[in-house]
Amino acid sequence: MALGDALAAIAFEAGKAIMEIYDTDFEVDRKDDNSPVTQADECAEAIILKGLAAYAPDIPVIAEEAAAAGRIPEVGKRFFLVDPLDGTKEFIRKNGEFTVNIALVEDGEPVAGVVYAPALGMMAVADGPDAARQAEVDPARGPAAAGWTALTTREVPADGPVAVASRSHRSAETDEFLTRHGVSDTRSAGSSLKFCLVARGEADVYPRLGRTMEWDTAAGHAVLRAAGGCVLTMDGAPLTYAKRERGYDNPEFVAWGRRPG
Template sequence: MNTTNIMTDIDAIAEVLVEAALAGGAAIMPIYDGPIEVREKPDYFPVTAADEAAEAAILTLLAQQTPDIPVIAEESVSEGMVPETGRRFFLVDPLDGTKEFIARNGEFTVNIGLIQDGEPVAGVVYAPAIGRMFLGIAQSGAREARVENGKLGAWRSIAVRTPPAEGLTAVASRSHSSPETEAFLAGFPIAARVSAGSSLKFCLIAAGEADVYPRMGRTMEWDTAAGHAVLTAGGGRITLTDGAPLRYGKWSQPNDTDFANPYFVAYGNAVFPFGDNH
């Protein structure tokens, strides 16, 4: 298959991701609008009926539309259902930002990413409570659309910005912070900070609303894949703290569980401390 056909294939799959994300959001919102019962998973992380309903809706649609692509999905993994991945697979976090969901601040997302040879080549991040959807496709760019009453509006292109002269805007997790994060940011000319939950942090950088996001804490591949795809399609970049790329499909890690990420930093068009600026 030549490069053109590969990209056409990815564009078609991206349309499926958008449809699946809308289905996930439609499953979440009735639960969000009612009483929220919180349970604890075996890994001690919280889970709600919305996580499970959204994942079921997403997996059903992906199985119908793209049956040959394996899916690594957060709630399925927690139940021990982990298919072999191969070169191409989906990573699904049906409700990223469960703490934000429980707090009812709207900053939770549906994340679906397509991985090809260890890299995120397409991804959708949908925040159903605030009506924002972000889509990133390798070599096709990043875009955003509003969603009202479950209906997708017109897409507009987005891209990382040139940071203003007064300094960078750092985006931080609303639920997680650490001394390592503060130490990292101390090396940058930070003029402002924006708090955000879930994978919206990647999307704010991709949309030119922020410049840098260090994550010196635990994440899993399904937390980051979709936002990573949006950010890189918008001209940004993610590296580990040593400058190496963040890769996907990390099985049998000697010092961590399958699919766990090391610390990383997401950038827009800020000056990268590691290597060149592209």
């Protein structure tokens, strides 16, 4: 099975498990950093790790919940990054804006990945550095039966860029950035859906002027990159991965649909 199809199938299975818990009166616990975690995070991660081990047993995996427990493997030039439930706050609020994120990193770059929003039925896949696609996925049939369409970013509109910002992490610094760049309109979204809005040309820029971890961003970054976009740090350098010396913590960044001139 091709890599993109395999990641889509694994994410779909994790999404099914998440939705079974989503429809219950689930409990919310706290990790050491006081961020929320639920049974859905842990169950989805177990499914993803099992699926990746079966598909690519020689490629190590850094996954959010395992990392939080101190289980981070040594990785080389090629490894997977997994956030089993990106947007736990959105999951708890039951607004549907949470995703399953799986990405393959090679030489510090996210070269393939999947972002799946099971409550919305939306899946975006980067099959490689230049091939991105999206589909609405029927929960009864799965991604193999979906009608896929290509994803591509757009040119910035003449009246100014449309931005997408975090629903849970909006800041004064973000508002200042939007003003400085002449943003004409702003949309809010949770999780890696922000990357997907830029990748499919519904927004042009996504600034994240706050803390994120590599597993939060790698899959969405892969999709955006494959659709023609880029993710740059505040000094204009590409956002890279495998930053072990930083504890896999990202610097502030801006995701662009088209590289700024």
